[in-house]
Amino acid sequence: MPKYDFRKIEPKWQKKWLSERLYEPDLKSAKKPFYNLMMFPYPSAEGLHVGNMYAFVGSDIYGRMKRMQGYDVFQPIGLDGFGIHSENYALKIGTHPMDQSKISQERFYKQLEEIGNGFAWDEKLETYDPKYYKWTQWIFTQMFKNGLAYRKRQAVNWCPKDLTVLADEQVVGGKCERCGAEVIKKDLEQWFFRITKYADKLLANLEKIDWSERVKIAQKNWIGKSEGALIKFKIQNSEFEIEVFTTRPDTLFGATYMVLSPEHELIKNQESRIENLEEVKKYIVTVGKKSETERVAEGKEKTGVELKGIKAVNPANKEEIPIFVADYVLSSYGTGAIMAVPAHDERDFEFAKKYNLPIKMVICPNYPAPVCPILDAAYVDSGYLVGSGEFDGLPAEKAKWEITKFVHGKRKVQYRLRDWLVSRQRYWGVPIPMIHCEKCDWQPVPEKDLPVELPHIKNFRPKGKGESPLASDKSFYETKCPKCGGKARRETDVSDTFLDSAWYYIRYPSVNVENSSLKIGNSKLEIPWNSEITRRWLPVSLYTGGAEHSVLHLLYVRFMAMVFHDWGLLDFEEPFPKFRAHGLLIKEGAKMSKSKGNIVNPDFYIKEFGADTLRMYLMFLAPFEQGGDFRDASILGISRFLERVWKLGNSEFKKFSSEQLLHKTIKKITEDIENLHYNTAISALMILLNAFESDGVSQKQFETFLKLLAPFAPHVTEEMWHGLGNKTSVHKEGWPQHDKKLIQDETILFIVQINGKHRATIGAVAGLPQEEAETLVRQDEKVGKLLANREIKKIIFVPDRLINFVLE
RNA sequence: GGGCGAGUAGCCGAACUGGUACAGGCGCACGGCUUAGAACCGUGUUUCCGUAAGGAUAUGUGGGUUCGAAUCCCGCCUCGCCCACCA
Numbered sequence: 015m016p017k018y019d020f021r022k023i024e025p026k027w028q029k030k031w032l033s034e035r036l037y038e039p040d041l042k043s044a045k046k047p048f049y050n051l052m053m054f055p056y057p058s059a060e061g062l063h064v065g066n067m068y069a070f071v072g073s074d075i076y077g078r079m080k081r082m083q084g085y086d087v088f089q090p091i092g093l094d095g096f097g098i099h100s101e102n103y104a105l106k107i108g109t110h111p112m113d114q115s116k117i118s119q120e121r122f123y124k125q126l127e128e129i130g131n132g133f134a135w136d137e138k139l140e141t142y143d144p145k146y147y148k149w150t151q152w153i154f155t156q157m158f159k160n161g162l163a164y165r166k167r168q169a170v171n172w173c174p175k176d177l178t179v180l181a182d183e184q185v186v187g188g189k190c191e192r193c194g195a196e197v198i199k200k201d202l203e204q205w206f207f208r209i210t211k212y213a214d215k216l217l218a219n220l221e222k223i224d225w226s227e228r229v230k231i232a233q234k235n236w237i238g239k240s241e242g243a244l245i246k247f248k249i250q251n252s253e254f255e256i257e258v259f260t261t262r263p264d265t266l267f268g269a270t271y272m273v274l275s276p277e278h279e280l281i282k283n284q285e286s287r288i289e290n291l292e293e294v295k296k297y298i299v300t301v302g303k304k305s306e307t308e309r310v311a312e313g314k315e316k317t318g319v320e321l322k323g324i325k326a327v328n329p330a331n332k333e334e335i336p337i338f339v340a341d342y343v344l345s346s347y348g349t350g351a352i353m354a355v356p357a358h359d360e361r362d363f364e365f366a367k368k369y370n371l372p373i374k375m376v377i378c379p380n381y382p383a384p385v386c387p388i389l390d391a392a393y394v395d396s397g398y399l400v401g402s403g404e405f406d407g408l409p410a411e412k413a414k415w416e417i418t419k420f421v422h423g424k425r426k427v428q429y430r431l432r433d434w435l436v437s438r439q440r441y442w443g444v445p446i447p448m449i450h451c452e453k454c455d456w457q458p459v460p461e462k463d464l465p466v467e468l469p470h471i472k473n474f475r476p477k478g479k480g481e482s483p484l485a486s487d488k489s490f491y492e493t494k495c496p497k498c499g500g501k502a503r504r505e506t507d508v509s510d511t512f513l514d515s516a517w518y519y520i521r522y523p524s525v526n527v528e529n530s531s532l533k534i535g536n537s538k539l540e541i542p543w544n545s546e547i548t549r550r551w552l553p554v555s556l557y558t559g560g561a562e563h564s565v566l567h568l569l570y571v572r573f574m575a576m577v578f579h580d581w582g583l584l585d586f587e588e589p590f591p592k593f594r595a596h597g598l599l600i601k602e603g604a605k606m607s608k609s610k611g612n613i614v615n616p617d618f619y620i621k622e623f624g625a626d627t628l629r630m631y632l633m634f635l636a637p638f639e640q641g642g643d644f645r646d647a648s649i650l651g652i653s654r655f656l657e658r659v660w661k662l663g664n665s666e667f668k669k670f671s672s673e674q675l676l677h678k679t680i681k682k683i684t685e686d687i688e689n690l691h692y693n694t695a696i697s698a699l700m701i702l703l704n705a706f707e708s709d710g711v712s713q714k715q716f717e718t719f720l721k722l723l724a725p726f727a728p729h730v731t732e733e734m735w736h737g738l739g740n741k742t743s744v745h746k747e748g749w750p751q752h753d754k755k756l757i758q759d760e761t762i763l764f765i766v767q768i769n770g771k772h773r774a775t776i777g778a779v780a781g782l783p784q785e786e787a788e789t790l791v792r793q794d795e796k797v798g799k800l801l802a803n804r805e806i807k808k809i810i811f812v813p814d815r816l817i818n819f820v821l822e
Numbered sequence: 823g824g825g826c827g828a829g830u831a832g833c834c835g836a837a838c839u840g841g842u843a844c845a846g847g848c849g850c851a852c853g854g855c856u857u858a859g860a861a862c863c864g865u866g867u868u869u870c871c872g873u874a875a876g877g878a879u880a881u882g883u884g885g886g887u888u889c890g891a892a893u894c895c896c897g898c899c900u901c902g903c904c905c906a907c908c909a
Contacts, residue, residue, distance in 0.1 A: 187905085227826085228903080228904080231825070232825095235824095235825070235904080235905060236905080238908065242909080258909080259908095262909080342909095343909075346908090352909050354909085355909090360823095428909090565904090598903090634834090634835095635834065635835085643833095643834065645848085647848065647849075648833085648847070648849085650847095651846090693834090693836085693846090694835095694845090694846080696846080697845065697846035698845095698846085700845095701846065763842080765842050770889055770890040810889050812841060815842095818841085818889055819889090820889045
């Protein structure tokens with residue numbers, strides 16, 4: 015018997031598959047397209063993380079079964095190589111990202127090949143390839159032309175370590191998603207994408223897509239829809255008004271003061287009337303220096319300053335109320351100002367207590383209530399109106415819209431979602447293709463001049479002055495205005511990496527074909543993909559990836575698809591009708607991280623045990639969607655399993671007695687893979703192998719077994735398949751079908767219970783009616799004894815399964 | 823603070839729609855093979871009583887529904903993930 019030499023077998027088949035283009039579907043004319051996609055990785059030269067491998071293998075197993083089921087499976091691969099991640103790595107080891115990317119790319123692709131996935135290598139793409147980012151830039155210019163990209167000055171998230179601004183989605187718990195540094199606010203003018211325009215659709219479409227529930231919930235909360243009203247408050251002795259957004263217009267009569275965010279325009283506007291201007295300004299400056307986390311940490315103790323000398327008027331009861339500025343009101347949500355109703359809002363209550371402001375109760379749990387309860391906390395539940403003039407006695411829900419009408423307010427739906435900040439003051443990214451001209455303002459770079467190539471500049475280190483390193487390269491930024499031809503300056507910021515990944519899945523099938531064009535009047539506009547191919551292959555059949563991208567990539571990518579759809583470039587709105595989040599792979603109970611030094615490098619395990627063993631081990635740990643704990647010790651179980659398979663396939667065949675078990679296993683494995691329950695599928699293979707070893711196996715049965723094992727262990731199965739005299743790849747074989755008749759049991763085991771307790775197990779033929787089953791069971795000696803002289807109150811009968819005698 | 827999810831053997835985990843709780847693997851123990859060890863093969867492995875047959879007991883915890891609950895309902899405890907002053 016030859017030795018199971020995976021070190022020879024695995025590279026041999028990998029080469030062969032590649033040269034035979036085994037995993038390349040016919041993109042132009044495939045009859046049963048199945049686009050199986052896993053989120054592409056961002057590479058660093060440290061190489062593929064075992065967590066990446068876990069995710070890719072899980073996706074591959076599904077794709078392999080689909081291929082064997084007769085689908086034309088397209089499983090492309092590429093690199094999300096632009097961005098802070100790769101740039102920081104280059105900074106750390108002292109290389110240039112442009113050179114480093116070539117090294118990382120080679121290493122990553124080599125590793126991805128070694129894990130034995132069925133990738134369509136011909137269509138690989140890298141986001142830092144000018145051929146690719148030409149179109150990322152094209153998308154940017156179209157966004158601008160369609161009014162979906164705009165510039166705005168506002169307080170934005172700034173990472174003091176990575177020296178760039180960040181989108182809200184990239185600030186996690188007040189910290190930079192990439193480096194973990196405390197994020198502070200900076201007042202800067204930046205490029206934004208108008209994702210809020212699609213808030214409603216992004217939310218509504220969630221109902222239509224089949225996604226892991228936890229990801230849908232995360233998106234729903236992030237979008238954060240709330241219904242309320244816009245209400246205007248007049249400023250005493252002034253033309254100025256303050257507009258507020260509230261979800262509780264029913265409590266308007268209880269508004270005893272107002273609060274503005276530190277950035278609110280009224281403060282500048284009314285500067286001359288504010289008596290304590292110095293104090294106010296000082297407060298605003300102090301607040302501006304605080305980081306997000308400091309604000310949250312101090313959140314329990316609210317701070318604020320009254321704007322002395324000016325008052326607002328409550329439009330409901332015309333009472334004069336004071337105005338405060340406080341940082342618990344955010345400039346970026348609603349109108350940046352609130353009406354404070356301390357009796358019915360926890361935050362306002364706390365603030366009012368601290369500054370000794372009146373607390374007026376206007377909602378009572380009961381009506382007519384002789385006395386309203388004395389508040390030691392805000393009463394935030396619903397009830398009936400009191401102290402609200404003509405509205406007294408109305409249920410709060412009803413009063414909401416009547417009061418809004420009474421004060422000429424407007425109903426308004428407000429989203430928590432903010433526009434997507436896409437500028438980055440870094441080097442390693444897609445240059446934003448915009449030109450600024452003193453005369454003509456902002457102009458997009460004309461399509462014919464794309465791409466705007468990222469120059470190889472020596473000093474790419476971020477500068478931290480709110481400018482990208484590109485701003486020091488005169489030859490880059492000096493240009494002419496595309497409109498008037500005058501002297502102009504290029505935008506020197508780059509765009510967010512998440513823009514690169516927001517459309518890659520459309521590009522894959524079109525990598526090697528000609529792009530389509532749109533007719534606009536008499537001219538043609540080339541678009542970034544081929545429409546015919548796109549119609550055949552998209553949307554993606556199954557998308558797999560990490561749940562950590564719930565409100566990042568997975569939100570942006572949906573937004574962009576909706577935009578393309580509205581431009582007539584795609585005929586679907588949702589890019590991924592089915593998405594599954596895989597679990598997190600941890601190591602000995604702890605998260606893998608560089609700082610802990612416990613990152614598992616797959617190379618070592620592939621060398622030591624083989625890719626097939628590592629693949630199966632990873633999948634056997636726990637359900638794929640749950641994640642798993644990598645422990646060295648238990649990899650031996652799989653290693654033994656494959657050795658035994660090898661041994662069995664190299665010994666003499668004879669007929670296996672239970673054809674039934676084989677067919678039950680076919681059914682189970684098919685269902686398990688469909689549901690990504692790879693751990694139980696592997697366990698079913700083990701059970702079958704155990705049976706083969708004790709009862710024997712025919713060649714035909716063993717070949718079926720190899721097909722079932724093929725998605726998990728593609729190399730060894732291919733080797734043995736050919737060893738049995740087959741000339742074509744096992745991965746192109748038809749997936750085994752179970753025989754429905756064969757899996758029906760002829761005999762079953764009856765569970766006999768007395769008072770719900772298991773007392774005996776009795777074999778019987780299947781399909782026995784209750785009476786016969788009862789007779790049979792009573793004949794049993796033990797059961798007979800237990801039932802002797804007892805009164806039977808009731809008998810519960812579950813066909814072919816159980817009979818329960820209930821006594822007295 | 824809010825939302826979501828989970829708690830089964832020494833460990834990872836299985837259990838369809840409520841119907842034999844713990845499949846499969848790891849580990850461990852004993853035995854075989856071997857000069858010896860590794861590897862490999864076999865047997866056993868919730869806990870308690872019992873030589874055994876068998877019996878009792880057991881799915882974080884306390885209740886409830888049911889002939890019957892890991893599964894459904896309510897309270898509590900613990901852990902994980904996400905969000906977090908969003909008016």
